[in-house]
Amino acid sequence: MLDHLARHWWVLALRGALAILFGILAFLLPGITLYVLVLFFGAYALLDGIFALATAFRFGSRDERWWPLVIEGVCGIAAGVLTFLWPGITAVALIYLIAAWAILTGILEIAAAIRLRKEIEGEWLLGLTGVLSVLLGIFLMLMPGAGLLAWVWMIGAYALLFGILLLILAFRLRSLTPPPVSHQQPVA
Numbered sequence: 001m002l003d004h005l006a007r008h009w010w011v012l013a014l015r016g017a018l019a020i021l022f023g024i025l026a027f028l029l030p031g032i033t034l035y036v037l038v039l040f041f042g043a044y045a046l047l048d049g050i051f052a053l054a055t056a057f058r059f060g061s062r063d064e065r066w067w068p069l070v071i072e073g074v075c076g077i078a079a080g081v082l083t084f085l086w087p088g089i090t091a092v093a094l095i096y097l098i099a100a101w102a103i104l105t106g107i108l109e110i111a112a113a114i115r116l117r118k119e120i121e122g123e124w125l126l127g128l129t130g131v132l133s134v135l136l137g138i139f140l141m142l143m144p145g146a147g148l149l150a151w152v153w154m155i156g157a158y159a160l161l162f163g164i165l166l167l168i169l170a171f172r173l174r175s176l177t178p179p180p181v182s183h184q185q186p187v188a
Contacts, residue, residue, distance in 0.1 A: 002119045004059050006176040011055050013170035018047055019163030026156025037152060038094060042083030044159070045101060049076020068108040075104050092144045095151060099140035102158075106133025120176075125169040129162050 005012075022044040029036070053073030056066045079101045083094070109130030116123040136158045140151070 002116075002176065005120070006173045008055065008058070009170045009173035011051055011170075012166050012173065015048055015051050016163040016166030016170060018044060019159045019166060021163075023156040023159030023161075023163060026152050026159065038083045038087045041094070041098060041155075042080045042087075044080075045076045045083065046080025049073045049078075049080060052076060068111055072105055072108045075101060095140050095144045098155065099137040101137075102133045102140065103137030106130040106135075106137060109133060120173075122169060122172045125165050125172070129165045132158060132162055132165075
């Protein structure tokens, strides 16, 4: 499994880059309307879910422990599709949708980190992203009535930190990738 993760480190890097892009947009456009926030979140959740599913299906036949990625991917796609189907939902409904998604994603990331602890060094980064996701979800559920601008900034900060941690993990995995085998004959 470690070999597969190391060879496909770029998938985690892409997920991290998408999260960072989402976070930057949330900070650059703090006065965005609920509709735009719904679209940003929907696009991010949909893409994140697609990449999680792609990873799961790519390795699913080789390793049964990829089922949490399938669940995470389906949840991400469902959250993304629901936000596009009902863009006029209220801020509180959006907050609860994001909270549920963050908690479920976080639990699955913590579970994956626990399973990887004997196979990879630095698995705590994945566990930390899971903890951040769960904490965001709990905070959103406990305080849904806070101002939308505060939520935009909090979600943006979460996305930035989550993305940075995923990038760090991806580049650590990249360093584990064995160099390509040369097929050239030695010169005598």
